[in-house]
Amino acid sequence: MSATPLQALPIDQLRQRSSTKWRKYPADILPLFVAETDFPLAPAISQRLARAVALGDTGYTPPEPGVRDAYAAFAQRRFGWRVDPARVRTTCDVMMGVVEILRSVIAPGDRVIVTPPVYPPFYDCVAEAGGVVERVPLSATADGWQLDLAGIEAAFAAGARALLLCNPHNPTGTVHTAAALAALAEIAGRHDARVISDEIHAPMTHAGAQFTPFLAASETAAQVGFAVTSASKAFNLAGLKCALMITASAETARVVDALDDEVEWRTGLFGAMAAVAAFDAASDPWLNSLLAALDANRRLLAELLAEHVPGARYRMPDAGYLAWVDLSALGWGDNPAGKILREASVALNFGPHFGAPGKGHVRINFGCSPELLREAVQRIGALIPA
Structure with missing residues (x-):
């Protein structure tokens, strides 16, 4: 473009x-x-927030602030990904969403795979959710950083119950290939494990790379995976607090739907307003x-x-x-x-x-x-x- x-x-x-x-x-x-x-800021975001301040519109976040539909339209335009708005819930931020989902899919003491070098809060989130970090570093190859699929398979075979995926990866900026993500899903599926994919950097995928949402990588990925994302990195909205938890199967949707209402109440009203404006085609x-x-x-x-x-x-x-x-x-x-x-x-x-x-x-x-x-x-x- x-x-x-x-x-x-x-x-x-x-x-x-x-x-x-x-x-x-x-x-x-x-x-x-x-x-x-x-x-x-993107003009649509500035205008929306300015209008809210002028109105004194600073109360609680409503049950349907419009984020679900806005993100579904954005994902279709930018990634060619069909997201069912009914399978989207919001929360405060991506790491909070990761912790809440992890708590629901692991038992205390279960091992959770991370792929260093990786965003430092991943380590803290595993502990907060009651898990134990299992490190399977990325492989440095002539073609760039790649998931060590053999190492991940060994960790799952030895009892790890989940993997925190960074897609695109922070700090290397790697956009994992569709083939690698599909292979990861098959490995997780064989071991009845779950993959939670942090996709917060996806809107900033550069020309020459092709972002694949984990849940869209394969039918198996849709069954074993959860995605957590936000407009906050691309649109510089970290202080406004709104993230999305996305599922693509009935079973995973039940997990997210069963989270306490308080998880969704943590969504910031300004965060929701800004996210709707960010995901709109006007931005x-x-x-x-x-x-x-x-x-x-x-x-x-x-x-x-x-x-x-x-x-x-x-x-x-x-x-x-x-x-x-x-x-x-x-x-x-x-x-x-x-x-x-x-x-x-x-x-x-x-x-x-x-x-x-x-x-x-x-x-x-x-x-x-x-x-x-x-x-x-x-x-x-x-x-x-x-």
Whole structure:
């Protein structure tokens, strides 16, 4: 799709924000860590929220705020995926949805597979749900990061009861292939296990990659899987609190339908309003422009690292605005982001937080202006002796 890249807001305006990205560190630190972006909101979202504030429309979330139908239409347009709105429930955020579903499909002490390097809260969510983390790392291949299907099969055979899937994967930006997802579903089906797929980064799949919703990968996937997603990453709505739990079979739908009403009550009213506006076709041009900006930045980052940080290893992500960069060759230890924060005043995510395969790595958020990205990489490069 061809679109004019979205322009990030000026940094003096961004520093007026009160969110974590702009308040965790002092003003001399360039923040390229937490998954917030620096772009203006989609106009349809701004207009909807402004109208609500003008009306004092700040009460409880209604039973049917329109999110189900809006997402079903969005999934059909963007992914070619038919979602039954009756098999969608909302909650506060993706990780809360993951925990509630996990609690329903495992018993206390059951092992749950995660695939490091992976989003750090995955580890905490398994424990919160009463499970025990079973690590089956992604395989690094010449073609990119891939699920270790043989390792996953062995873990299920040894008693693991569920797998938390990151699709697309955070932090590598990998979009798992339809064939890999179908194979994963068959493995889970053979062992009567369940797969919970976090698909929050899916709307930001870049040209050249094809996102496959796990539930659409095969009939078996529809039987063994749950999807949890949100507009929050693509549209920068994390503070508004609305996520979707989606099923594609009668059995899995019964699991989600049986969750306490309180799980759905946790949905934020502003989150629901913003999600409806985000998923509406009126926001598609904004999303296309965001993708154009992120595509340019993922390519710019490759150029900047090659120029200023020789030795850095980086594979452009298939989705999203998060870059997984291996700085092991620089000799900056297991957690190079610590040195970069102290000596270059650039805040990146600490690689080891994503699991053992994250040693020597950093995660860089390039959902910002090209100018900010350039300055950050130049600061990092200045730490390398001439």
